[in-house]
Amino acid sequence: MMKSRSVGSGLLLLLVGGVIGYGVGLGLDFVVTGVLNFSGSVAGLFALLASVTAFFFGVYGYRGITRGLVWQVLGTILGGLFVTAIRFLMGLRGTELFGTFFFSEPAWVFGALVGAVSFLFGVGVMDDWVKWARGIDTPEHHEDKPGWEKYLGVSLDHKVIGVQYTITALVLISVGGLFALIFRTELAASQLQFLTTTFKLFNQTGPQIYNALMSLHGMIMIVSILLGISGIINYVVPLLLGAHDMAFPRMNAFAFWVAVPASVLLLMSLILGGFETGWTGYPPLSSRGPVGVQMFFLGVFVAGWSSILGALNVIATVMRMRAKGMTAMRLPILAWASVATSIIALTATQLIGLSFQLVMFQRLFGMGFFDPTKGGNPVLFQHLFWFYSHPAVYVFVLPGLGVISELLPVFVRKPLFGYRWVAMSSLGIALVGFIVWAHHMFTSGMNEYLRVPFMYSTLLVAVPTGVKFFSWVATIWGGKISTPTPMLFVLGAIIVFLMGGLSGPPNATVSVDLHLHDTYFIVGHFHDTIFGGFVFPFFAALYYWFPKATGRRMNEFWGKVHFWLMTPSFLILTFGMMRIGLLGMRRRIADYDPALGFDTTHLILTICGFAIALSVLIFLINFFHSMKHGEKAEGNLWASRSPEWQVPSPMAAHNYEVPFEVVGEPYDYGLPGSKYIEFAPAQGKKH
Amino acid sequence: MTHTEDKKSMLSQGIYIFVYLALLTGLEFFVAVTFKSVVLLVVVALVKAALVVYYYMHVYKLNVDGEGDHDSYEYKSGTNRLGLWLFLISDSFVFGGLMVMRINLLGLTHPNLNQLLGLGVTSVLLVSSFFMNRGETMIKNGDRQGFLNNTLITFVLGFLFLIGVVFVEWRIAAHEGLVASFGDPAKGPVGGVFYMMTGMHAFHVLTGLIFLAIVWLNGRKGLYDQKSYPVEAAAVYWHFVDVVWIFFYPALYLIGTVIV
Ligand code: HEM
Ligand SMILES: [Cu+2]
Numbered sequence: 001m002m003k004s005r006s007v008g009s010g011l012l013l014l015l016v017g018g019v020i021g022y023g024v025g026l027g028l029d030f031v032v033t034g035v036l037n038f039s040g041s042v043a044g045l046f047a048l049l050a051s052v053t054a055f056f057f058g059v060y061g062y063r064g065i066t067r068g069l070v071w072q073v074l075g076t077i078l079g080g081l082f083v084t085a086i087r088f089l090m091g092l093r094g095t096e097l098f099g100t101f102f103f104s105e106p107a108w109v110f111g112a113l114v115g116a117v118s119f120l121f122g123v124g125v126m127d128d129w130v131k132w133a134r135g136i137d138t139p140e141h142h143e144d145k146p147g148w149e150k151y152l153g154v155s156l157d158h159k160v161i162g163v164q165y166t167i168t169a170l171v172l173i174s175v176g177g178l179f180a181l182i183f184r185t186e187l188a189a190s191q192l193q194f195l196t197t198t199f200k201l202f203n204q205t206g207p208q209i210y211n212a213l214m215s216l217h218g219m220i221m222i223v224s225i226l227l228g229i230s231g232i233i234n235y236v237v238p239l240l241l242g243a244h245d246m247a248f249p250r251m252n253a254f255a256f257w258v259a260v261p262a263s264v265l266l267l268m269s270l271i272l273g274g275f276e277t278g279w280t281g282y283p284p285l286s287s288r289g290p291v292g293v294q295m296f297f298l299g300v301f302v303a304g305w306s307s308i309l310g311a312l313n314v315i316a317t318v319m320r321m322r323a324k325g326m327t328a329m330r331l332p333i334l335a336w337a338s339v340a341t342s343i344i345a346l347t348a349t350q351l352i353g354l355s356f357q358l359v360m361f362q363r364l365f366g367m368g369f370f371d372p373t374k375g376g377n378p379v380l381f382q383h384l385f386w387f388y389s390h391p392a393v394y395v396f397v398l399p400g401l402g403v404i405s406e407l408l409p410v411f412v413r414k415p416l417f418g419y420r421w422v423a424m425s426s427l428g429i430a431l432v433g434f435i436v437w438a439h440h441m442f443t444s445g446m447n448e449y450l451r452v453p454f455m456y457s458t459l460l461v462a463v464p465t466g467v468k469f470f471s472w473v474a475t476i477w478g479g480k481i482s483t484p485t486p487m488l489f490v491l492g493a494i495i496v497f498l499m500g501g502l503s504g505p506p507n508a509t510v511s512v513d514l515h516l517h518d519t520y521f522i523v524g525h526f527h528d529t530i531f532g533g534f535v536f537p538f539f540a541a542l543y544y545w546f547p548k549a550t551g552r553r554m555n556e557f558w559g560k561v562h563f564w565l566m567t568p569s570f571l572i573l574t575f576g577m578m579r580i581g582l583l584g585m586r587r588r589i590a591d592y593d594p595a596l597g598f599d600t601t602h603l604i605l606t607i608c609g610f611a612i613a614l615s616v617l618i619f620l621i622n623f624f625h626s627m628k629h630g631e632k633a634e635g636n637l638w639a640s641r642s643p644e645w646q647v648p649s650p651m652a653a654h655n656y657e658v659p660f661e662v663v664g665e666p667y668d669y670g671l672p673g674s675k676y677i678e679f680a681p682a683q684g685k686k687h
Numbered sequence: 688m689t690h691t692e693d694k695k696s697m698l699s700q701g702i703y704i705f706v707y708l709a710l711l712t713g714l715e716f717f718v719a720v721t722f723k724s725v726v727l728l729v730v731v732a733l734v735k736a737a738l739v740v741y742y743y744m745h746v747y748k749l750n751v752d753g754e755g756d757h758d759s760y761e762y763k764s765g766t767n768r769l770g771l772w773l774f775l776i777s778d779s780f781v782f783g784g785l786m787v788m789r790i791n792l793l794g795l796t797h798p799n800l801n802q803l804l805g806l807g808v809t810s811v812l813l814v815s816s817f818f819m820n821r822g823e824t825m826i827k828n829g830d831r832q833g834f835l836n837n838t839l840i841t842f843v844l845g846f847l848f849l850i851g852v853v854f855v856e857w858r859i860a861a862h863e864g865l866v867a868s869f870g871d872p873a874k875g876p877v878g879g880v881f882y883m884m885t886g887m888h889a890f891h892v893l894t895g896l897i898f899l900a901i902v903w904l905n906g907r908k909g910l911y912d913q914k915s916y917p918v919e920a921a922a923v924y925w926h927f928v929d930v931v932w933i934f935f936y937p938a939l940y941l942i943g944t945v946i947v
Contacts, residue, residue, distance in 0.1 A: 135905040247766050312773045320766045321757070346773060350780035358788070358883070366868030367879030369788065374870030376879070380791050384784055 010058035017054025022047035032098045041202045042102045044271045049073050052264075056152070064123060064153030065260065071122025072115040072261050079114030083107035100203055101272050101291050106364055108272065108291050109298065112265055116302050119261040124154045125254045141249070144653070154257065156249035159651060161256050162235025163549060165227050166542070168256075170620065172224035172263060177613055179217040183210050183590070188606040190594040202271045203290075210590035212274025212292065219279040219296065220266060222392075223303050225534050226345075227259055229399040230310045232541045233338045235549065237314065239644035240332045242323030242677075244654050247316035255310040258302060265299030268292075278588050280389070283370040283381055287362050294363065297356040304353045307395075311342035311349075323643075323677070325662035332642065332666050333422055337402025340426035341395050344433065348388040355384035379446050386437035393526070394433045397497070397533025398426050401468055403541045404490050408472060409667045410640050411487040412479025416667035417471045428464035436461060439508050443517045451510045458508035465501055469494075480670075485559030486638075489540035492567045497532025499571070500525060503578060518588075521581030524574040531570060539619065546623075547637050551650040552630030558622040562615045569611035576605045641669065641676045694828040698821060704742045705817040711735050712813060716806055719941035725795065728937045735933045743820050743926045746772070764916040771920050775927050778891075782931050785884050786938060792875045795943030800881075801859055805940040808851040809932065815844035816929045823922040826906070826915045834918065835906055841925065842899045849892050852885055874946045884935055891928045898924055 025046030030036055037043065053073065056066040080103040087097055087104065097104065103111060120126055128138045141157075144150040150160055151167070186195045195206030204212060238246055246252045269275055273290025286293050318331070318339050358369045359381065368374025370381045409416045416422065438446060438454040472494055483491070503525040506512045516522060539562070547553045580598045581587075592598055636645040643660055644651065660677040668674040715731045718724055740746050749772060755762045822837030860881065870876030902921045905911065911918050 133901045133905075135908050135910050248770060251770075308777055312770060312777065315773055316766055316770045319769060320762075346777045347780045350777055351784050354781055354784040361883060362879070365879075365882075367883065368868065368870035368876030369792065369879050369883075371870070371876065372872065374868075374879075375792065375872045375875035375877075376870065377791060380788060383791075384788070387784075 007059060010055045010060075013054035013058035014051045017057075018047045018051030021050025024050070028102060032102060033100070037203075039200045039202065041100065041271050041273060044202050045268060048267060048271060049264075060149070060152045066152075068119040068123030068257070068260065069264075072119035072264065074115075075118025076111040076115030078111070080107040080111030082114075083110045105291050105294060109294050109360065109364065112268070112295060112298050116258075116261040116265065116298075119264075120254070120257060123257050123260075125250070125257045127154075128250055141245075141654070154253050156245070156253055157653065158234050158238050158246045158249070158252060159549065159655075161252050162231050162233075164231075164256050165234055165259075166231030168259065168263070169224045169228035169231055170623075172220050172227065173616070174620070175267075176217050176220035176224060177616065179213040179220070181609060181613055183213045183217070184606045184609040186210055186590060187592075188603050190592050190596075190599055190602075192591055195590060202274065204274050207590045208274055208276060211276035211278075211588070212270050214588060215275050215278050215296070216266065216270050219300060220263075221530075222279065222396075223259065223263065223266065223300075225396045225530070226303070226307050227256075228534065228538050229341065229396070230255070230306070232403065232538065232545075233314055233334075233341075233399060234310075236541070236545060236644070237335055237338050238317060238321065239548075239651065239655060240335055240642060241318065241321055241326065242643055242656060242660050243317060243321035244656070246313050247320055248313050251309050252313050255306045255313065258309075259306040262299045262303035262306065265295050265302060269295035269299060280385060281356065281359065282385075283359055283362070283378055286359055287370065294360060297360050301353050301356055304349045307345045308349050311345035314338050314342040315346065323660055323662055327662075329420060329423070330662050330664075330666060331423070333405040333416070333419070333426075334399070334402040336423040337398045337405075337426045340430040341398040343427075344391040344430050345395050348391045348434070350388075351384050352388035352392070355381055355388075358384075379441070379444055382441050382444055382446075383438070386440045387434075390437040390440065391430070391433045393529065394429055396530060398429065400493065400533045400537030401497075402426065403537040404472065404493055405468070406642075407486060407490050407540060407544060408475050409669045410638050410642075411483070411490070412476055412481050413670045414475060414479040415665070415669055415671065417474035417477075418467070419665070419667060421467050422471045425464040425467040428467075429461060432457065432461050432464065439513070442510050442513050455508055455510050459505055462501070462505060469498065469501075484543075484638075485554070485556055485563060486540045486544035488560065488563045489536045489543065492563060493532050493536030493540065495532070496528055496536055496567075496570065499574065500527075500529030500532050503528060516581065518586060519581035520577045520585040520587055523587050524577030524581060527570075527577070528574045531574075542623070544638065546626065546630075547633040548644055548649050548651060550627050550630070551632060551634050552626055552628075553633040553637060554626040554630055555622050558618055562619045562622070565618070566612055566615035569608040569615070573605055573608040573612070576601050576608070641666065643677050646677065646679070694824060694830075697824045697827075700742065701817060701820040701824065704738055704820075705813075707738060708735055708813055708816075709810075711738075712806075712809060715937060715941065719937070720802075723943075725942055728942055732934050732937055736930050739816065739926050739930050739933070743816060744923045744930075760914055760916075764919075767916060767920065771923060775924075778927070779931075781887065782934070785887060786934065789880050789884060789938055792880055793877065793943075793946070794875075796874075796946045797939055797941070797943055798860070798865055798877050798881050799863070799945045800865075800940055801856065802940065804851065804856055804859070805936065808848050808856070809936045811844050811851065812848045812929055812932055815841045815848065816926055818844065819922050819925045823915075823918055826911050826918045829912065831906065831909065831912055834911075835903060838899060838903045838906065838918075842896060842903065845892060845896050845899065845925070849889060849896070852889050852892075856885070857882070877946055881939065884939060888928070888931055888935055891931065895921075895925050895928050 022043050025043035026036065026038070028046070029040055029042040053066065053069040056069060060066055062070070084097060084103060084107045087107070101108065131138050142155070144155050144157055144160060151164055155161060183195075186193060192206060195210045197205050197207065199206035199209070201209055234246070234252065238244070269292040271292070272295055273292035275281070275286065275289055275293040275296045277286045277289065277293065281293070281297065318335050322331070361367045362369050362371060368376040370376045370378045372378065405416060405422050436454060436458040438450055439458045442451055481487075503521070507516055507522065507525060543554055543559055580601050583598070584596065585592060585598055634649045638645065643656070647656060658679045660679045662676065663678050664675045666676050668676070711731050711734060715728060718727050718731070749768060818837045818840040822834045822841060825833035825837060865878055865881060867878045867882045869878030898921045902911070902918055906918065
């Protein structure tokens with residue numbers, strides 16, 4: 001039984017489960033509505049849930065993630081039935097009780113919530129806490145079995161959790177990327193080609209599916225970014241600090257696992273009618289759409305807890321778990337950046353959760369928060385939403401910028417220029433980031449006198465960001481540059497982020513933004529910032545720390561192919577977006593007028609999109625192939641001063657056998673005789 | 688007055704603080720029914736919150752233990768304490784957001800609610816905080832029975848508060864037409880604001896009660912005689928819920944004029 005479990009049997013079961021789920025859904029739908037709807041939501045939903053669950057059953061058996069998913073499905077159904085029963089007792093019958101989506105909206109919302117909670121109990125992250133509540137003590141660490149199996153169940157080891165986060169982020173990036181390819185293909189020429197008005201899928205027409213895919217692309221990518229930075233932070237930061245784990249290992253596991261049911265909810269939203277609002281979910285559109293909008297809100301809300309609790313953990317870890325001698329001004333820049341990011345994630349995330357909750361309640365109970373006919377105020381939603389979502393863009397990029405500052409000195413063999421300023425600039429960006437949110441609302445109809453202060457506060461962000469650029473340039477200046485793959489991505493990140501940074505101030509300038517708002521110029525701007533601030537540094541970090549996690553390195557040649565294919569395609573993509581944006585191409589629409597003359601540009605953009613996808617595919621193959629077959633790399637591959645590279649790879653289960661003490665500056669590369677850390681004499685205490 | 692450590696002076700400090708809080712609550716009510724100064728109401732709420740945060744939630748403890756053996760119970764409790772406060776900071780952004788919503792949507796008006804009931808539930812929650820503080824002080828000094836008694840009283844009072852809001856106040860309000868979907872362009876979405884704010888707070892009271900029940904049950908087994916940090920955590924959380932109400936009570940019952 002154990003032997004036969006493999007990816008192969010997983011894929012087989014995926015098919016079988018999908019077919020069975022599809023059949024069950026089709027039947028249920030038929031019972032309720034009386035028609036066989038082959039492209040309907042219910043059949044699609046059951047197929048999705050059954051196939052994913054069956055896949056993990058085939059790979060892993062009934063434990064860990066499989067059990068979580070089974071419990072989530074059961075919880076969703078039971079929760080939905082519970083509400084349906086109550087509504088039945090209240091006297092509702094027939095189509096009032098059920099609907100196009102099988103359950104009514106309140107039943108779906110409650111069921112989905114119960115399902116998400118059930119997942120957490122099913123997967124087992126709550127076990128220790130339940131024991132504690134009953135007064136039973138548990139060991140501080142649980143030993144993981146060696147091998148890959150620990151990654152599909154609950155582990156408390158920050159390195160395992162870091163890998164879990166990273167892999168999940170890569171999966172989501174692939175899903176979100178796939179969605180982008182679909183709607184990018186539709187955009188390649190004017191007029192509707194395949195997502196036409198007669199096209200039917202999940203009870204949606206082609207343009208509706210376009211909108212749903214576009215919206216979901218945005219939110220899935222955001223979640224994958226949040227998981228990606230958590231992956232890097234979780235894996236690397238405790239090692240940089242010399243800690244044996246994060247401050248709260250159980251909460252760490254919880255923060256990861258809660259993101260899994262959240263991702264399922266997001267995918268469910270596509271099938272249950274979709275949501276056409278874009279990732280911002282503004283009412284009144286979001287207060288009217290189908291159930292999918294609710295699933296989207298709930299999914300984001302649940303994912304938010306991952307971000308909040310992860311951030312809490314990072315701050316506590318950096319404040320309480322540092323090695324001896326690691327004072328604030330000797331803290332690695334990545335740790336500083338992680339703290340700055342976490343301050344935002346810890347606090348502001350609550351506001352997106354709240355704003356989405358308010359719309360959910362407005363839909364469920366008729367509360368009038370954003371409904372003008374009841375005295376509500378739709379612009380209030382935008383304020384609450386952007387109070388998170390602007391700072392959130394710094395959540396995305398600060399860790400990446402930290403990675404740039406962390407790696408650059410290694411590859412130019414020179415001290416990081418202006419350590420203190422760089423450390424403080426992360427905090428500066430995070431704090432200024434809290435007072436700029438209304439620059440997304442210049443055209444919203446908010447009070448006009450608010451525009452100018454928000455314009456200036458936004459332009460102020462350029463100052464701490466400029467500090468970082470200044471430091472990078474000065475660090476590179478006169479250095480002995482070598483360019484293995486991680487360094488290529490660091491350099492790419494700097495250039496791409498510069499493009500994003502330069503296209504920001506025009507948006508921030510009220511007079512210009514009145515023209516630019518909601519055009520492809522904005523789309524080009526934020527893709528530049530996000531790729532420069534997250535995607536490129538993320539790849540750099542993966543190439544750089546891969547040997548630490550596996551004891552092998554990724555293939556250099558394919559790494560370089562990845563870089564040289566992705567970077568030019570990406571730059572053309574965003575410049576093209578900015579060009580047509582300036583000429584008047586609106587964002588978030590499935591079609592455009594041929595008379596605008598954008599066809600050629602759009603075609604080029606689509607080709608670039610596919611080129612980027614190809615480069616990421618090359619990366620993924622390289623990544624998974626190198627885990628087993630990569631060239632061995634167990635030593636200090638990059639000649640780094642950082643503590644994690646002073647011990648052999650892969651890292652031991654409880655990190656450092658011997659604790660170290662910080663005795664010098666972290667980035668004094670190339671200064672003869674300078675030392676960063678010193679390991680304690682051998683009899684050091686083991687954890 | 689500075690914070691003190693021995694049992695007797697800790698207990699009497701708890702009493703002083705309670706008396707101040709009660710007087711301030713009375714003052715608040717008096718201001719609201721007489722000259723309705725918004726500034727004064729805000730100041731009183733801030734002072735009350737500061738008293739609770741400093742003396743009952745002893746925020747200063749965040750500052751005491753610096754270096755030390757990372758594996759000791761003291762050091763770990765310090766880390767847990769930091770974690771709890773970070774959580775509370777995060778949570779207060781939810782309540783802050785609700786407050787912003789309320790100010791934006793209702794301005795200087797408040798729903799027409801039963802003032803006596805409001806003062807009643809507010810007092811009940813305040814008294815519960817007092818007993819919570821006693822319970823925490825006692826377990827820190829090895830008095831298990833005293834801790835259990837006081838925690839039980841806190842639990843009962845908290846439960847009364849919850850009943851008072853959800854089963855009495857909500858019913859009366861709904862009966863008088865203040866249902867969740869009530870709202871009109873002239874008055875604002877009063878129903879939504881009222882139920883959302885009291886509901887979110889009541890949800891936190893409920894989780895606090897669960898926390899208290901767990902601590903009480905485990906306390907009976909003697910789990911906290913030496914290692915009492917979980918009691919402190921439950922207490923701090925409970926006081927936090929009280930602090931939220933210190934702001935929500937005037938925001939919903941006292942500030943501005945009644946919407947009719
Ligand atoms: C120099 C720094 C920056 C400035 C001055 C700036 C300015 C702006 C402004 C004013 C807008 C709103 C434009 C509109 O909708 O009309 C905007 C949109 C956006 N920016 Fe930036 N930005 C900067 C950096 C960043 C960074 C670092 C990121 C992210 C990683 C980012 C991500 C975004 C996103 C995602 C949007 C679009 C949101 C949406 O409507 O969906 N920006 N930026
Ligand atoms: Cu912004």
